[in-house]
Amino acid sequence: MTNKALLFLLALSLSACSIFKKGPETPPPTIYSFSEEITKDRLYSDLAVLAHDSLQGRETGTIYEEKAARYLSKRYAEIGLKAVGDDNSYFQHYELTQPAVEQVTYRLADGDEVVDNSTHNAQQIGNFVTLFGGSDTVSGPVVFAGAGMYNEAEGINHFPEDVSGKWLLVMYERSNTNMQYLQRALTSGGAVGTILIVGTDTTDFLQEAKTRQDYFGRGQGLNLKYLQEDDGSTAPAFNRVHPELGARMLGLENLEALAETQSKILEEPASFQAKPLEGQTLYHNPVVNENTVHTKNVVALLEGSDPELKNEVVVLSAHYDHVGVGQPDSTGDNIYNGADDDGSGTVATLHTAQAMAEAKAAGVGPKRSVLFLSVSGEEKGLLGSRYYSDHPIFSIENTVANINIDMIGRVDPEHQNSDSSYVYIIGGKIISSQMDSLTQMANVMGPNLVLSDRYNDLEDPNQFYRRSDHWNFGRLGVPFVFFFNGTHEDYHRPQDHIEKITFEPYLKRTKLVYNLTALLANSPDRPLVDNQEFIEKTQVDPR
Template structure:
């Protein structure tokens, strides 16, 4: 009996020892069942596609608040609540009255059709845009990047002119703009922001499938429906009168009216010696009518307080967008709900599971953890942008951001992809824990698509917070030959479609492995002696330094 008692005691000590590592203890709370429970709920038809400012959003927000309360995660707002409401301005362009005309030497040369040839909208929140005989100026990429000694404007006065931009950014020189990687300079949003900054009358981005990374149908579908933006706090009349996309064919017509070759002009933009090119003899008329609606969407914010007296007012922030596309009208093959299982019920489930795992080990946390579920991501990262402009904690106090947007739902992999790989020290931490698990971390295989600027971590990066966006790996374990190519096709077919549902290709164990890796990494970051940093020379390093200084 004495031998049995000693053996039992020894076994108990071994079990206690095995459970003593809080990172392991928290990781074990992340299971396939715990992940699928949230995904099944949020992607069910009951939640009506989770569109912003809808009944589906109300149900989603209520669900998130209830889950945080049940876990014991504290409210993250100063008023003692979980909800950060933000105003939205809905804008719908009247397609029937929208028109754009290319004029050559005072005569009409080509009338362009809305949706088919161009997409345009008032960017100054006006009800009507009526532009006649406006001068047109091609500004190449329209980039001003002093760190690369690049200025496409060369001191040209562009005020009151319609600016025409080549999409993307230069990619021929690996020493400039990270070569084939797309920086923010290459995003269409940068072009429109630059037009506003320079005092332009309007802005047109030339669409080509290679420079955009998607076809014209994506442009037409995205800008053809009701658009949403954060309502301007100041005077929106300072913005250009309109922003626009133009098809490649219509762009060719525009340049030919000035005796220029579109292909030559696109090529000319590749040189840092490029100077703006007036489209001599060419003017444009633009007519738009728009109606507006006032709406509101909501972010949900929870927090777990850290315990170190010197570090508890520093944070790691976890983000996921809770919205999707709502209800299809008309239905597609009899299905009217954009369920958004991967995009982004999976990401929301990931953050809820991370919150639960960190709650399990909260006594061992030095820094605090913020869990931010943002709305209106599908409308242009609006919820995260609002939070970045109205942060619940100072960005200079935040060590890192891990953003969960779509997860590995197709099975375990030897690798994991990190958008933002090598840009900040978060990469080093994730690589360390991946190596311990016998896995590898890889950079984004499609850097030319600019994914770093297409999800909510970008809003965090813009205010200096070191941020990464994990994506699924492609080296599948125990799957049939060609599985990765099959999944690429499945993902492409289901993206922003009513078919984004839990399906026969799902294997949640891949998400379990990934999320346990991210949990162990974030646990380390929360307890590290120093905050995470951008690498020297990164485009967000300067704003990080400003935020750190401002937070002191």
């Protein structure tokens, strides 16, 4: 950071401290003093609406998500923010496709011999079950990838060097199969799919096949329509095979031999090498109806006061969708209210906007513009933020930074019996040293939270740095900070209710967000992405 910026921040720190200094005269307000306008009562008022049963969990593409979007637009209009969406509205509309699979026909050939030709639909059960994916017609040769194990340190690799265009036959076992590596083989390696042999229990296979019959004809999964139109690629399939057919594919006589083969592989995993099943080809042919689903991001702008800097924007984002209605819990509750996920982030964004608008009305608003972005489709794969980042209302070149908030209203198990005044920081220093400095400064100005970097690692197995909406800015070179309080027992469960929000730490986290937004909007220098490892990572493994 430049000396100019450091002097600016030092002066700012002293100014912020003076806000709270008692004296005979009240100091004039600054943009930072308006963080005090954010209160627990204000947060509760809006969160009670978004997390109410009447919104039925705000699932993407439903009328209930639409109601949430209209509520947010109404609030932004009341605050006085500028509508910068389509047709001078607060909405950025986009379309999703939702494939509804009617049936899947599987044909397994061994050279010229047809080994299996079966169909799975609402009336029939075949010898394969598609667990997910598989909405495209795909075919290819089969390679046996053992137990799907990969551990470079121990010299274990069950995968072929070249997986492109191939089916990977895997003896799946939860504690041994490396699903992350298998997923990578499908998404970036170019494999057409995987065929899982899950134990030797034929009854279990038939039960899963029967359960899956209920999914035929119902929309499954959502995809951005414009990417489907432009891409031309196919989605890999996760298929489960009947154990007896799996044994036959491996040239084994019975299920006992199948179990023995799996045991031998698990006993000496480092000795196994992938084996092409010569001549075997699987054809996966679904019948699919494509439905179009309409949804929208909510976009509202607080214009900056500086004639030049107002052309640059700080984007403050949170997702307002959740997972809707699902399986009931032990109490019979089947509404996934999403008070924390991500009602908490959405309402924090809303009240940062309100406090900052009040600062502007008092003549001390931000110099840069601030875009308040409430995205949909996060729970379906970061769809709303991907759409915005590919169709930005303000250019990515003029986007100074992204602050993203997802789940800041609860306390995770690690902090249940300790200090709850913490927040996980993801991004910041692993992307931009200047973003880290500004985040630290924002915290010193008032909240004084414990800023934990537990998950702030490009190699963290949870991969939180790319699992929420900030990633769609980061992949384009925009520095970001992601505020997160960690997962809890009600994550994606019906009991994520407003009654379980811990409002004191939630208020502090919201004030931290406000302070950082103001600092980024007023800093003379914009933060730069300066971590070479992050730059290389996004180039090698982009979303």
